[in-house]
Amino acid sequence: xxxxxxxxxxxxxxxxxxxxxxxxxxxxxxxxxxxxxxxxxxxxxxxxxxxxxxxxxxxxxxxxxxxxxxxxxxxxxxxxxxxxxxxxxxxxxxxxxxxxxxxxxxxxxxxxxxxxxxxxxxxxxxxxxxxxxxxxxxxxxxxxxxxxxxxxxxxxxxxxxxxxxxxxxxxxxxxxxxxxxxxxxxxxxxxxxxxxxxxxxxxxxxx
Amino acid sequence: xxxxxxxxxxxxxxxxxxxxxxxxxxxxxxxxxxxxxxxxxxxxxxxxxxxxxxxxxxxxxxxxxxxxxxxxxxxxxxxxxxxxxxxxxxxxxxxxxxxxxxxxxxxxxxxxxxxxxxxxxxxxxxxxxxxxxxxxxxxxxxxxxxxxxxxxxxxxxxxxxxxxxxxxxxxxxxxxxxxxxxxxxxxxxxxxxxxxxxxxxxxxxxx
Amino acid sequence: xxxxxxxxxxxxxxxxxxxxxxxxxxxxxxxxxxxxxxxxxxxxxxxxxxxxxxxxxxxxxxxxxxxxxxxxxxxxxxxxxxxxxxxxxxxxxxxxxxxxxxxxxxxxxxxxxxxxxxxxxxxxxxxxxxxxxxxxxxxxxxxxxxxxxxxxxxxxxxxxxxxxxxxxxxxxxxxxxxxxxxxxxxxxxxxxxxxxxxxxxxxxxxx
Amino acid sequence: xxxxxxxxxxxxxxxxxxxxxxxxxxxxxxxxxxxxxxxxxxxxxxxxxxxxxxxxxxxxxxxxxxxxxxxxxxxxxxxxxxxxxxxxxxxxxxxxxxxxxxxxxxxxxxxxxxxxxxxxxxxxxxxxxxxxxxxxxxxxxxxxxxxxxxxxxxxxxxxxxxxxxxxxxxxxxxxxxxxxxxxxxxxxxxxxxxxxxxxxxxxxxxx
DNA sequence: GATGAATGAGATTTCATTCAT
DNA sequence: TATGAATGAAATCTCATTCAT
Numbered sequence: 001x002x003x004x005x006x007x008x009x010x011x012x013x014x015x016x017x018x019x020x021x022x023x024x025x026x027x028x029x030x031x032x033x034x035x036x037x038x039x040x041x042x043x044x045x046x047x048x049x050x051x052x053x054x055x056x057x058x059x060x061x062x063x064x065x066x067x068x069x070x071x072x073x074x075x076x077x078x079x080x081x082x083x084x085x086x087x088x089x090x091x092x093x094x095x096x097x098x099x100x101x102x103x104x105x106x107x108x109x110x111x112x113x114x115x116x117x118x119x120x121x122x123x124x125x126x127x128x129x130x131x132x133x134x135x136x137x138x139x140x141x142x143x144x145x146x147x148x149x150x151x152x153x154x155x156x157x158x159x160x161x162x163x164x165x166x167x168x169x170x171x172x173x174x175x176x177x178x179x180x181x182x183x184x185x186x187x188x189x190x191x192x193x194x195x196x197x198x199x200x201x202x203x204x205x206x207x
Numbered sequence: 208x209x210x211x212x213x214x215x216x217x218x219x220x221x222x223x224x225x226x227x228x229x230x231x232x233x234x235x236x237x238x239x240x241x242x243x244x245x246x247x248x249x250x251x252x253x254x255x256x257x258x259x260x261x262x263x264x265x266x267x268x269x270x271x272x273x274x275x276x277x278x279x280x281x282x283x284x285x286x287x288x289x290x291x292x293x294x295x296x297x298x299x300x301x302x303x304x305x306x307x308x309x310x311x312x313x314x315x316x317x318x319x320x321x322x323x324x325x326x327x328x329x330x331x332x333x334x335x336x337x338x339x340x341x342x343x344x345x346x347x348x349x350x351x352x353x354x355x356x357x358x359x360x361x362x363x364x365x366x367x368x369x370x371x372x373x374x375x376x377x378x379x380x381x382x383x384x385x386x387x388x389x390x391x392x393x394x395x396x397x398x399x400x401x402x403x404x405x406x407x408x409x410x411x412x413x414x
Numbered sequence: 415x416x417x418x419x420x421x422x423x424x425x426x427x428x429x430x431x432x433x434x435x436x437x438x439x440x441x442x443x444x445x446x447x448x449x450x451x452x453x454x455x456x457x458x459x460x461x462x463x464x465x466x467x468x469x470x471x472x473x474x475x476x477x478x479x480x481x482x483x484x485x486x487x488x489x490x491x492x493x494x495x496x497x498x499x500x501x502x503x504x505x506x507x508x509x510x511x512x513x514x515x516x517x518x519x520x521x522x523x524x525x526x527x528x529x530x531x532x533x534x535x536x537x538x539x540x541x542x543x544x545x546x547x548x549x550x551x552x553x554x555x556x557x558x559x560x561x562x563x564x565x566x567x568x569x570x571x572x573x574x575x576x577x578x579x580x581x582x583x584x585x586x587x588x589x590x591x592x593x594x595x596x597x598x599x600x601x602x603x604x605x606x607x608x609x610x611x612x613x614x615x616x617x618x619x620x621x
Numbered sequence: 622x623x624x625x626x627x628x629x630x631x632x633x634x635x636x637x638x639x640x641x642x643x644x645x646x647x648x649x650x651x652x653x654x655x656x657x658x659x660x661x662x663x664x665x666x667x668x669x670x671x672x673x674x675x676x677x678x679x680x681x682x683x684x685x686x687x688x689x690x691x692x693x694x695x696x697x698x699x700x701x702x703x704x705x706x707x708x709x710x711x712x713x714x715x716x717x718x719x720x721x722x723x724x725x726x727x728x729x730x731x732x733x734x735x736x737x738x739x740x741x742x743x744x745x746x747x748x749x750x751x752x753x754x755x756x757x758x759x760x761x762x763x764x765x766x767x768x769x770x771x772x773x774x775x776x777x778x779x780x781x782x783x784x785x786x787x788x789x790x791x792x793x794x795x796x797x798x799x800x801x802x803x804x805x806x807x808x809x810x811x812x813x814x815x816x817x818x819x820x821x822x823x824x825x826x827x828x
Numbered sequence: 829g830a831t832g833a834a835t836g837a838g839a840t841t842t843c844a845t846t847c848a849t
Numbered sequence: 850t851a852t853g854a855a856t857g858a859a860a861t862c863t864c865a866t867t868c869a870t
Contacts, residue, residue: 004851034844044852154392162369185361192400211834213869251835418855420848458856568806576783599775606814625830665831
């Protein structure tokens with residue numbers, strides 16, 4: 001019999017979540033078995049079900065975990081008092097440098113095609129978190145004279161959703177080039193919609 | 208023992224595909240068992256695997272089938288010589304009245320959350336089919352004086368993708384109201400981007 | 415729902431192996447379904463696959479099990495300090511009286527033609543185990559003055575292999591008579607090769 | 622529909638058998654599907670079952686076919702009036718130069734481990750065919766003064782069986798060296814049993 | 829003689845979940 | 850809290866064989 005290792009519930013729970021995250025990112029939710037999660041986490045099966053009622057539960061937990069991480073990180077940027085709207089946009093769209101979220105640009109979180117389940121949920125989360133923030137930043141930009149029009153939250157949501165679908169799905173098989181074209185298109189849309197000077201958002205294409 | 212019913216391969220094949228379509232739409236791909244497909248199609252298990260090498264195969268076949276149907280229907284509309292751009296847009300966005308594609312509005316094909324596999328593939332197909340068509344129609348609209356700007360295919364793709372993600376996923380739980388707000392937003396975006404008169408595309412919100 | 419009976423892994427594992435052995439001996443490996451094994455063992459399907467990764471696995475396990483049993487039994491005989499070479503030969507060729515290996519004469523283990531998979535593996539095992547032992551015993555026999563020549567291990571292997579093929583395969587359909595003729599032939603071969611007195615090994619034919 | 626190609630029954634039958642032979646030799650009987658046989662033979666499924674009642678049937682037919690080929694070839698050698706016993710032995714054990722039986726030495730026919738079904742049957746056939754022939758040749762050898770003792774058919778069978786098991790099974794994983802040791806052992810056995818001069822049959826080891 | 833669509837009994841395997849310890 | 854043996858429903862797939870044409 002294996003040694004029985006007792007840990008504080010919160011610690012253990014998080015360990016399991018993190019183990020699951022790794023596997024989900026690598027193989028996708030469906031293709032990750034509870035078996036492999038417990039192996040990765042170094043626990044017994046019963047322990048898994050002691051912490052999570054069902055496999056789905058850990059997906060939800062993971063998403064919540066990632067979501068709240070994202071939120072706190074992005075909030076930090078959006079509410080920063082010294083940054084201009086453009087700077088904030090850059091930071092947010094590029095992805096925070098030292099994010100624990102795989103430290104990868106926001107645009108690139110979880111592109112794996114086998115990850116639809118997790119991905120979609122996260123996309124939704126991120127859209128829900130980001131859209132209002134970005135809308136606020138755009139409003140700040142209007143104050144700063146970059147934009148002349150207000151861009152609604154819905155509009156931002158739609159654009160974020162579109163770009164995520166387009167870029168994430170991995171189902172269109174984009175070349176790096178095509179990808180850049182898309183980002184440029186997105187930038188131009190924002191310029192036109194916001195009434196900004198042409199080219200003022202071009203930096204987006206280079207993220 | 209069951210009686211042996213021999214049919215022409217094409218007929219049988221389509222029958223099976225159609226049976227699968229029904230079940231996929233009702234329960235989703237994953238939750239539809241081969242067992243249930245053969246029951247619905249009234250064939251033996253072996254027959255299924257005589258026509259399709261694996262379960263995945265029928266998904267691919269179905270998608271191709273739907274894709275080519277979509278294409279022919281939409282092409283018919285887009286190339287119609289007597290319709291104005293606005294009329295064409297209405298027709299296409301509303302979904303063709305008697306489409307065999309479940310005769311449901313294009314916006315509403317397969318909203319079930321359990322249908323991700325099929326849905327996403329179809330979304331991609333439809334975006335790939337629709338975006339160029341719509342771009343062409345918008346160009347026609349420019350000639351007709353409705354728009355002053357050209358809207359690129361990429362831009363259309365992005366908007367379609369966005370709206371599909373937002374509307375389809377069923378993961379945002381939209382109220383009918385929220386939905387309308389979104390469609391209105393989308394219409395306004397197109398107006399602004401295309402340089403159309405405000406309100407000229409409002410009909411989109413009423414589809 | 416069945417009651418859950420928990421046992422020590424070793425016990426359970428052996429139970430399953432033994433159940434499989436019975437069925438393999440009765441119907442052959444190929445014709446024995448996992449279904450029937452679990453029925454015989456009184457376990458759930460999942461339990462089988464908890465212990466054995468695949469059906470093949472249990473064959474391997476069974477062969478190993480039988481092999482090591484054979485080995486320990488034969489070793490006991492061959493190393494016995496008080497027995498003459500002839501006595502040892504008798505014991506080994508007759509098969510140990512109370513062997514757990516189906517308590518059947520070594521020559522007769524698994525003659526079923528449908529058992530080729532298991533049989534061949536076992537034949538190989540038994541040849542590899544027996545040949546050196548027998549060669550040693552024959553050497554002892556030489557010391558005891560029964561033989562004048564040394565008989566090499568390879569030679570023993572060849573004779574064992576031949577007799578097993580001839581007797582086991584069940585593919586020659588031997589009468590009991592023919593069988594005896596063969597055993598006598600084998601005895602004579604050993605006598606001549608070992609330079610023993612004619613008739614000194616005749617007992618082999620009566621096993 | 623495919624063109625309907627009509628052939629003389631015997632021709633067609635043989636074609637199918639030959640197609641099967643190829644596949645059996647490559648993949649073994651069990652792993653060869655009727656499907657693949659008809660593909661190889663270029664016929665329809667019905668046609669197969671028109672000629673052979675069941676899959677087993679074609680195995681039997683193939684074995685008979687090969688058996689009778691073997692027989693006629695070996696008979697030709699054994700009954701040759703001008704050859705000495707030694708020459709005949711060489712020829713037979715080496716395998717006939719241009720045999721259609723894969724033109725391979727008799728010792729090497731069908732060593733594939735996946736071929737047990739076919740192999741064993743053929744081994745039996747070949748033993749049954751060869752043993753009497755070889756016994757006759759050995760008797761001729763006695764007349765020619767090479768041997769002083771008679772070697773019985775059973776004895777030859779046993780040795781053939783042993784060497785086939787040992788060499789064929791491929792389950793002992795023999796090095797070329799080990800193999801030669803075995804052939805040498807076999808030669809020595811024959812010498813001793815037949816009372817021949819030591820070394821007179823050494824050529825066997827070099828086949 | 830020949831075709832190939834159709835059959836269906838079985839076989840193996842997976843894995844989320846439970847529960848006695 | 851923790852363990853891991855046990856469960857069993859469900860799923861996919863194979864393939865020898867049949868039979869209407």
